[in-house]
Amino acid sequence: MCGRLNIIADPLAQLVSETLGIEFWTTTNHDVRPTQSLSVVSASSNHSFEQTALGWGVQPAWSSKLLINAKSETVASKSTFKYGFAHSPVVVPCSGWYEWSTQQGVKQKFLFEGQSPVLYMAGVVVDGNVVTLTRSPTEQCSHYHHRMPLILHHDQITPWVLGTIDERAHLLNVLPDEEFIISNAEPPAKPSAQMSLF
Structure with a gap:
């Protein structure tokens, strides 16, 4: 799930900068794919927010x-992800994400957007790259896919990125407090069969 992102730099960069008090920037890409670079928000050495560019996805030696x-239900315990969860949490600001769903016998691509121009996806850093977190879907999203991104409200970013492990753990089951705007999108090539979607 969630194998493509939509990023619209204006107004996303300005809103993230204003919300988090940093100078955040990104470039518009309506079809961000795994292995491409993502602008993420992480913790700096002085325990404040900073922007980092990381590749999306990791390939451990065993895989x-x-x-x-990574599943939010197991990210804190699975050996591949637990160090990143404990020490390197990040958020990935984006404008939306895509899902493929079979509707009336036809496989279609749908764009999921928030009521605000910015969605904050929870993620963790693994081997220098970012892995985004997924959770069980809301009732609205369950009609399209059995998983959805772990979306944080802007006031949950501080406890996720700068908080304690217990504070992060409390957010692993958080439900979005708003409905998403869901629209049809042009289908690109199918996600690669070599990609593992946890």
């Missing part, structure tokens, strides 16, 4: 596939 997602 033949690229891992781009």
Whole structure:
């Protein structure tokens, strides 16, 4: 799930900068794919926010596939992800994400957007790259896919990125407090069969 992102730099960069008090920038890309660079928000050495550019997805030595997602239910305990959860949490600001869903017998691509121009996806850093987190879907999203990104409200970014492990753990089951705007999108090539979507 969530194997493509939509990023619209204006007004996303300005809103993230204003919300988090940093100079955040990114470039518009309506079809961000795994292995491409993402602008993420992480903790700096002086325990404040900073922007970092990281590749999306990691391929551990034990896996033949690229891992781009980690389940929120197991991210704190699975050996591949638990260090990143404990020490390197990040948020990935984006404008939306895409899902493929079969509707009336036809496979279609749908764009999921928030009521605000910015969505904050929870992620963790693994081997110098970012892995985004997924959770069970809301009722609205369950009609399209059995998983969805772990979306944080802007006031949950501080406890996620700068907080304690317990504060992060409390956010692993957080539900979005708003409905998403869901629209049809042009289908690009199908996600690679070599990609593992946790």
